Amino acid sequence: MAKYLLLKHYRGAPAAVNDVPMEHWTPEEISAHVQYMNDFAARLQETGEFVDAQALAPGGTFVRYDGEGRPPVTDGPFAETKDLVAGWMVIDVEGYERAVELAGELSAAPGAGGKPIHEWLELRPFLGTPPTITE
Amino acid sequence: MTSPVDEGLLRSLTPGVLGVLVRRGADFATAEDAVQDALVEAVRVWPDDPPRDPRGWLITVAWRRFLDAARADTARRRREDLVDQEPEPGPAAAADDTLLLYFLCAHPSLTPSSAVALTLRAVGGLTTRQIARAYLVPEAAVAQRISRAKRTVSGVRFDRPGDVATVLRVLYLVFNEGYSGDVDLAAEAIRLTRQLATAIDHPEVAGLLALMLLHHARSASRTAPDGGLVPLAEQDRGRWDTGLIAEGVRVLQTALSRDRLGEFQAQAAIAALHADAPTAEETDWVQIVEWYDELAALTDSPVVRLNRAVAVGEADGPRAGLAALAALDASLPRHTAVAAYLHERDGDLATAATLYAEAAHQAQTLAERDHLTRRAARLNARLSGRGVAPERTS
Incomplete structure (x- = not known):
């Protein structure tokens, strides 16, 4: 088994095929999209492949250590940040092929006009536990 | 009381x-x-x-x-x-009942992860929670896998024995993969394989048991205090469990005497040769290469050929190892790491440092990545004439 992160970007991914911003969809199209995402997660729960899913607020703060006895420095949010993560889903699947298959399904979520968004999702493998037998 | x-x-x-x-x-x-x-x-x-x-x-x-x-x-x-x-079966039937369970839980209609989860629960008696923790997944996911697996095998009839190789693959996975939280999966795999060996007389069952025992014997020396991987050559052999090694060698010798070689026996033979060497320098690499040749004939696995190139590098020198490596697909996992090691042995530290860094980026586990990064850093320090950190010895 292998864990993968399905990463959804607000910004930073190549443009989707059906690239209409959500605020220009009809309410029904938004509902259909949300329903599709929920059904997808429910189906993965049913197969025992679902680990976690979270959505992130877009506004983030950068924080860094500023030396002994001083409070951390904060900066941002930066409106011009090129890469902005919207959320993720963690799956635990048999292998890479299955992960690609599922990412493809998720990318087919309906958007404007009820048509698939064809959104680019980033698929990242987790670094796993080393096997015992290596030689 | x-x-x-x-x-x-x-x-x-x-x-x-x-x-x-x-x-x-x-x-x-x-x-x-x-x-x-x-x-x-x-x-x-x-x-x-x-x-x-x-x-x-x-x-x-x-x-x-x-x-x-x-x-x-x-x-x-x-x-x-x-x-x-049906009356209660006698002791002879008890072994058959156990065996039947192994076959059912490793049934070929199941995916590997389902077979692992079902085996750990139905044969191993672990709870769903323990299995979930061992694989770092939610309990609900394991519960789903088990209930789906049970549905899949519910219709299977048991009028003839299954293929023991499918059971062995599942037990091998339990031993070799998994995070091991509060349950020691390696120890559990050994227990289940031992139990299987008493229920069925088969040289490959014995071969897998020997393989597990010989590798488990090294478990204390495999990890540094900081959690880093300690490669075989640098392990403190004084910490190897001689009891497990003796048992592994005994089990393996009995299996080999049956003259029905299989891949687990061949792998165990390689582990036994490592166990037999008092120091890394005294390892009988020539014999290990011969066993890799046997193994390659049995499995035709690219990973085996990669490990064989390492062994050739030790037996006949790093140039020979690099030549063996050149014949293999460069996209194989760990190919770059092996190349880095062989170049280091060959004295080409600059190439080795570059390859170690590249291999670190390709590593599939955190421990391996950190290990390769350390190797690259150590060589880079030597190349730039900065102080050399001493080799870790334990």
Whole structure:
């Protein structure tokens, strides 16, 4: 088994095929999209492949250590940040092929006009536990 | 007088008890739940009232639970017909019942992860929570995998034995993969393989058991205090478990004497040669290369050929190792790491440092990435004339 992160970007991914911003969809199209995402997660729960899913607020703060006895420095949010993560889903699947298959399904979520968004999702493998037998 | 329940005993009885229920005609999914109920009941009752015959007690209670569940089921009449069937089987049948469970839980219709989860629960007697923790997934995910797996195998008939190779692959996965939280999966895999070896006489079962014992013997020396990987050549061999090694070698020799070589016996033979070397320098690499040749003939696995190139590098020098490596697909996992190591041995530190860094980026585990990064950093420090950190020795 292998864990993968399905990463959804607000910004930073190549443009989707059906690239209409959500605020220009009809309410029904938004509902259909949300329903599709929920059904997808429910189906993965049913197969025992679902680990976690979270959505992130877009506004983030950068924080860094500023030396002994001083409070951390904060900066941002930066409106011009090129890469902005919207959320993720963690799956635990048999292998890479299955992960690609599922990412493809998720990318087919309906958007404007009820048509698939064809959104680019980033698929990242987790670094796993080393096997015992290596030689 | 209250005494704690022997969990080891309880878990060793689990597969046999479940096997009896299935043999009596109980459907697997319901029977497995019934056995889990009986185990919970045993933990509750046995401290104050230990049974004379623990196995008989578990069978009686589990069978009663199964009948209760069956009565509540729509298929009521068909199952109630089973009540008076079949006397309790004797000790010979007990081994068969255990075996039947192994085959069922490793059935080829299951995905590897389902087979692993089902084996750990139905044969190993682990709880869903323990399995979930061992694989760092939610308990609900494991529960789903188990219930789906049970549905998949419920219709399987057991009129003929399955293929033992499928069982061995599952046990190998349990041993080799998994995070091992509160359950030591390696120890559990050894227990299950040992139990299988008493139920079936097969040289590859013995080969896998020997392989596990010989690798488990090194477990204390495989990890540094900071959690880093310690490669075989740098391990403190004084910390290897000589008892496990002796047992592994004994089991392997008996298996090899049957003259039916298989991949697990060949892998165990390689592990035995490493175990036999008092220091890394004294390793019999020539013999190890010969075993890799045997293994390559048995499995034709690219990973085996990669490991063979490492062995050739030790037996005939790094140039020979690099030549063997050049014949292999460069996209294989660990190919770059092996190349880095062979170049380092060959004295080409600049190339080695670059390749180690590249290999670190390709690593599939955190421990491996950190290990390769350290190697690159050490060589880079030497190349730039900065102080050299001493090799870690333990």
